[in-house]
Amino acid sequence: MLTVTLIRHGESTHNVLALWSGCTECPLTEREKQARAVGAYFANTQFTKIYASPLPRARDTAKAVLDAQSTPKPAHDFTIAQIREQSFGAAEGHQTCIREPGKTLEAHFAEEKYPILYESERHVAFPGGESVEDLTRRGERAVRDVVLPHVVNVARSGRDEHIALVSHGLCIAQVVGAIVRLGGGTWKRKGPMVNTGWVRVEVRIQDGIPVEVADGEVPPVEVTVTEEGRADHLEGLLDEGPLCGMKAVMGGGAVDAKSSSEAGL
Numbered sequence: 474m475l476t477v478t479l480i481r482h483g484e485s486t487h488n489v490l491a492l493w494s495g496c497t498e499c500p501l502t503e504r505e506k507q508a509r510a511v512g513a514y515f516a517n518t519q520f521t522k523i524y525a526s527p528l529p530r531a532r533d534t535a536k537a538v539l540d541a542q543s544t545p546k547p548a549h550d551f552t553i554a555q556i557r558e559q560s561f562g563a564a565e566g567h568q569t570c571i572r573e574p575g576k577t578l579e580a581h582f583a584e585e586k587y588p589i590l591y592e593s594e595r596h597v598a599f600p601g602g603e604s605v606e607d608l609t610r611r612g613e614r615a616v617r618d619v620v621l622p623h624v625v626n627v628a629r630s631g632r633d634e635h636i637a638l639v640s641h642g643l644c645i646a647q648v649v650g651a652i653v654r655l656g657g658g659t660w661k662r663k664g665p666m667v668n669t670g671w672v673r674v675e676v677r678i679q680d681g682i683p684v685e686v687a688d689g690e691v692p693p694v695e696v697t698v699t700e701e702g703r704a705d706h707l708e709g710l711l712d713e714g715p716l717c718g719m720k721a722v723m724g725g726g727a728v729d730a731k732s733s734s735e736a737g738l
Contacts, residue, residue, distance in 0.1 A: 499530060514705075531640055
């Protein structure tokens with residue numbers, strides 16, 4: 474079996490200010506203790522390999538996870554561009570805002586205002602950025618290039634593997650969906666993911682192992698999301714109250730497309 478644990482990065486300076494972050498290289502806040510907490514939580518979990526987005530907030534969180542692992546340390550690669558956050562183009566570094574009634578998106582953009590997009594606008598991107606549809610395709614590539622080789626290894630060897638991907642809220646949602654589709658299923662996130670929250674997916678080879686499988690081939694698999702939105706390692710470190718508004722959106726949370734104040738990418 475292949476186990477994939479996907480971890481969101483720790484709180485960043487842009488998260489605190491409710492700015493569009495995207496691919497901007499914003500660092501962790503002084504709450505980097507969140508990253509240390511998730512590292513300590515997984516200290517006794519033996520990862521085969523740890524991957525991370527190259528953006529500092531994800532890379533530094535992944536380093537905290539790696540540092541807490543026992544010796545010998547697992548292999549790691551913190552340069553995986555396919556799992557960086559959705560690019561928001563011209564919106565990055567700008568305050569998030571609510572769409573003004575009667576005003577087109579183009580009119581907002583002309584005023585350097587970048588409102589939260591509706592769930593039905595998956596094809597829409599901020600100038601120079603990626604749409605949700607673009608991010609979905611990138612998530613598919615990430616699974617093909619990063620996750621699938623491990624599936625093939627497990628199928629061929631019969632040995633279990635466990636990999637960690639340290640990424641970003643919106644990207645994680647797309648990557649999980651792409652992994653589930655390897656087994657012919659579908660998946661929709663249940664709610665927001667807090668900073669350093671995590672999701673776990675199990676991929677089981679159906680026809681018994683070891684089996685002959687070519688590079689890049691998807692063997693018959695059963696895929697199950699076994700954990701979602703876990704953050705018990707953060708007890709005492711989180712602000713009180715449920716995630717809502719932009720905190721929910723930037724965490725990849727579910728939103729109501731009928732409400733402009735809660736509509737997300």
